[in-house]
Amino acid sequence: MKTKLLLIMIAVFAVLLTACGDGNSGSATADDVIKIVWYPNESGNDLKSSRDEIGRLISEATGKEVEHQLTTDYSIAIETLVNNNADLAFMGSQGYVEANNGNDAVQTLAVKSGESGTLDDAKYYSWLAVNVDEQDKFKENGEFSLDTIADTRFSFVSNSSTSGFKVPSSSIIEHFSQQEAYADLTEEDLMGSGPLFSQVLFGNSHQGSAVNLLSGNADVAAFCDTCVEEYVELAEGEENTVGAVYRVKENAAEPFNAVTGKEFTLMSSDPVLNEPFVVNMDVIGQADFDKIQELLTSDKVANNEKIFAPEDSEQSALFSKSDKERLLPVEDEWYDPIREISK
CATH class of the missing domain: 3.40.190.10 (Periplasmic binding protein-like II)
Incomplete structure (x- = not known):
């Protein structure tokens, strides 16, 4: 009888241990x-x-x-x-x-x-943008060129952002890694100044990255169309195409209220899921x-x-x-x- 009771107690104890283990598994x-x-x-x-x-x-x-x-x-x-x-x-x-x-x-x-x-067609667009009055600095033979972003002040959104970091950094690395000076370029290299950029900023939001550009703190910025569409309007060209010009609305809410009327143009526009x-x-x-x-x-x-x-x-x-x-x-x-x- 004592042996039977001991076995029952052991079985109950084992069940309790299992339950405790499950509770610590992160569920x-x-x-x-x-x-x-x-x-x-x-x-x-x-x-x-x-x-x-x-x-x-x-x-x-x-x-x-x-x-x-x-x-x-x-x-x-x-x-x-x-x-x-x-x-x-x-x-x-x-x-x-x-x-x-x-x-x-x-x-x-x-x-x-x-x-x-x-x-x-469930997609939006990852943009690389520059200020309109500085766009010629980013062109070669009249066309926008990624070569021109070397040694610039660059603004990303966050290194966890798809359109504000992953997509543009992938394109940048693919382009520059063909050059001997940047053959070993990595994502980590793009997160801080040198070897490609003179300074790297993170806006912490798409709106913040766009304002980094428009306020003059960055020369080039990555951000997406849908996150800024409430604040800007198409001023020239076709939406989401290279060369399209956007203007900040006069009644734009924060954080764009400090840069109303400013214009930027797209040097690249890539579709994203x-x-x-x-x-x-x-x-x-x-x-x-x-x-x-x-x-x-x-x-x-x-x-x-x-x-x-x-x-x-x-x-x-x-x-x-x-x-x-x-x-x-x-x-x-x-x-x-x-x-x-x-x-």
Whole structure:
């Protein structure tokens, strides 16, 4: 009898040990609060109405409270999600790849479609821009040339930004590594002054990188079209093409209010896969994932002007809508091209 009791106690103790081990493995459980962490680009007051509307709808769909976590740094947003301190995030494709590498419970939820309403044209653009009145410094034989950016003051967004670092740095390295002087050029080399740039700045947001250029602190800047479209207007040429000129609107909100009327032109423009909404499955759980995905990809969201502002609207919103744009489910594999350039 004593032997039988001892065996039962050992078995119970083993189960308890296993449970404790599972609790320390980094897994978490869903609770009554859904925490959304936002990149610096989407943390400004201009997008508060979009954040609040998304939070309201998610709360309505799940019956749970929604908390917004605003950030001033890409890495903070990524680590918050990776470390199980947020359920949901809207981030660039490079940020998603980094987060997924850090915690495979971080998975894609939805992504904005292109004008067609499909993933076929679900893209935005990574720009390299220079001030209009200095553009001739960056041309050879009348054409923009990457050779001219050597020894300049260069502004990136963040080294975790897809369009504000990964895509432009890949193009820059591919170009300059053909030259003997820069044969061993690496991403790390582009993060500080020398061997290519005289000075490197990080705007910490696409808006910040653009203002670095327009305020005269940088000679060349990398940033994307969608993150500055609320603040600028096309002044000359065709959108997202080399040589197009953009002007800061007279009523532009912070941080562009100090550079209104300033103009910049594009020396390069490269397509990039649209940014996803992503979740930490260990924190949010399958039930809430399903409810939120159904909500975000619904007509209710696609037709909500606080989230998708019409093209001619004066209202700021997370997305603009000119045709059939909406949010669509997206699989992890769709971002494999970003993984390739990250190797």
